[in-house]
Amino acid sequence: MGAMDAPTRWTVGEITRYVRRLFELDYRLQELEVEGEISDLRIPGSGHAYFTLKDTDAQLRCVMWRTAVQAQVRMPEHGEKVIARGRMGVYEASGQYQLYCDQLYPAGQGDLHARFEALKAKLEAEGLFDQDRKRPIPELPHVIGVVTSPSTAALQDVLNVLKRRYPLARVVLSPTTVQGDGAPPQIVAALEAINTQTDVDVVLLVRGGGSLEDLWCFNDERVARAVTASRIPVISGVGHEIDFTLADFAADLRAPTPSAAAELATPVTIDDLAEAVLENRRLLGEYLSGAVSENRRRLDQLAYTLQYLSPRGKIDSARQSIDQLSVRADSAMHRLLELRRAKLAGTRRALDAISPLSTLSRGYAIVSDQAGQVIGNAGNVSPGNLINVQLHRGRLTAEVIKQEVDNE
Amino acid sequence: MNESNVTFEETLAELEQAVARLEAGGLTLEESLALFERGQALAAQCEKTLEEVQLRLETLQPGEAGFESVPIDESGE
Numbered sequence: 001m002g003a004m005d006a007p008t009r010w011t012v013g014e015i016t017r018y019v020r021r022l023f024e025l026d027y028r029l030q031e032l033e034v035e036g037e038i039s040d041l042r043i044p045g046s047g048h049a050y051f052t053l054k055d056t057d058a059q060l061r062c063v064m065w066r067t068a069v070q071a072q073v074r075m076p077e078h079g080e081k082v083i084a085r086g087r088m089g090v091y092e093a094s095g096q097y098q099l100y101c102d103q104l105y106p107a108g109q110g111d112l113h114a115r116f117e118a119l120k121a122k123l124e125a126e127g128l129f130d131q132d133r134k135r136p137i138p139e140l141p142h143v144i145g146v147v148t149s150p151s152t153a154a155l156q157d158v159l160n161v162l163k164r165r166y167p168l169a170r171v172v173l174s175p176t177t178v179q180g181d182g183a184p185p186q187i188v189a190a191l192e193a194i195n196t197q198t199d200v201d202v203v204l205l206v207r208g209g210g211s212l213e214d215l216w217c218f219n220d221e222r223v224a225r226a227v228t229a230s231r232i233p234v235i236s237g238v239g240h241e242i243d244f245t246l247a248d249f250a251a252d253l254r255a256p257t258p259s260a261a262a263e264l265a266t267p268v269t270i271d272d273l274a275e276a277v278l279e280n281r282r283l284l285g286e287y288l289s290g291a292v293s294e295n296r297r298r299l300d301q302l303a304y305t306l307q308y309l310s311p312r313g314k315i316d317s318a319r320q321s322i323d324q325l326s327v328r329a330d331s332a333m334h335r336l337l338e339l340r341r342a343k344l345a346g347t348r349r350a351l352d353a354i355s356p357l358s359t360l361s362r363g364y365a366i367v368s369d370q371a372g373q374v375i376g377n378a379g380n381v382s383p384g385n386l387i388n389v390q391l392h393r394g395r396l397t398a399e400v401i402k403q404e405v406d407n408e
Numbered sequence: 409m410n411e412s413n414v415t416f417e418e419t420l421a422e423l424e425q426a427v428a429r430l431e432a433g434g435l436t437l438e439e440s441l442a443l444f445e446r447g448q449a450l451a452a453q454c455e456k457t458l459e460e461v462q463l464r465l466e467t468l469q470p471g472e473a474g475f476e477s478v479p480i481d482e483s484g485e
Contacts, residue, residue: 166463167461168458171464173465173466196474197468273454273458274455276420277454277458284430288440291430291440291444292437
């Protein structure tokens with residue numbers, strides 16, 4: 001690829017996209033402000049605004065999308081000197097470069113804007129806006145502080161949201177004006193006043209929409225510092241969605257509007273709570289029937305165990321044992337009697353064998369005197385005495401005729 | 409009365425506790441029934457509070473001992 005090569009040939013689309021890319025690559029063109037006079041302002045049905053910015057030297061075509069137009073507190077008119085904020089870009093279809101404008105404000109306020117940016121940078125550098133300074137917002141606030149003007153629609157918006165979402169709360173208004181040069185010290189005082197209330201859980205710092213000057217008190221350094229200094233977490237809701245104030249940056253939570261601030265202050269609604277109660281009611285029923293069936297199960301088990309351990313079975317088996325035992329006892333007794341009977345017969349035989357009566361049967365006799373005393377010694381009688389003689393069969397009475405006494 | 413919302417939270421907490429104890433089980437039937445009935449009463453109390461509660465609005469006024477919070481009558485709204 002040398003200098004001798006033919007120049008690159010592009011299609012129109014290619015070169016236009018390339019130029020567009022060049023615009024996009026230049027960071028200076030991506031966030032800029034342009035001061036000029038508005039002319040040829042048109043807002044067709046689409047809601048987007050098309051106009052030209054002019055000064056004595058040149059003209060610049062501008063487009064502003066509908067959302068940005070709607071976010072404008074006020075749309076400048078033809079001939080008005082403005083500062084337009086946005087980025088430079090190329091519209092390929094018509095091959096035109098133009099300013100894609102996000103925000104328009106009167107040129108006279110350019111100073112104000114510069115002051116805002118400078119102050120923001122300063123407070124940011126001090127760490128006032130650090131994320132780790134942000135405190136959590138309580139889920140179920142008992143007392144909600146509101147710092148605003150009592151007579152504004154913003155307060156009504158807040159109250160309406162709170163009534164609908166969380167009427168359990170008590171709302172404490174710390175009144176202040178929210179407009180004009182005198183507002184900043186009053187807002188600071190109102191923030192300090194609400195901080196004397198020990199039971200306040202969260203503070204809403206709110207104000208309805210207005211012009212840049214109207215909202216300017218919320219860009220006051222004292223107000224921003226008072227928000228940071230608040231012991232109670234602060235939710236800011238100032239102006240409209242596009243309005244960012246220093247108070248917003250300093251707040252623990254920034255809401256786009258007062259109503260949104262009230263919503264963020266009540267993450268759990270009364271409907272959520274009612275649902276939680278209902279759910280607990282349902283669980284009560286569920287767990288009770290669980291407990292009932294658990295007890296029934298235990299009862300069944302115990303009844304079964306009881307049956308198993310019942311003495312009836314024992315009684316039955318004992319009864320059977322008794323029957324068996326008595327049968328055995330009967331037969332045992334029988335056998336015992338037989339045995340005894342046999343033994344008795346034997347004894348009788350033995351007895352018979354040693355009985356004197358059987359001796360007598362062999363011819364012996366028992367001699368006794370008249371008193372029935374057996375006479376074993378001839379010396380015990382005298383001749384002439386009568387003696388009885390017992391024979392095997394029958395008895396005799398005899399008279400002693402002679403006696404021979406043995407001398408021992 | 410001033411702290412009826414605290415009472416609501418406490419009531420809800422007690423209700424949740426009753427539910428948790430019932431869930432844990434191991435109770436006698438009498439204990440379970442007592443917990444159930446207590447829970448029902450607590451739920452009814454919660455529902456009553458939620459039905460009847462109204463947002464209370466007060467405003468701060470400088471008083472002898474610092475700022476005082478004074479109720480605002482909103483009936484004129």
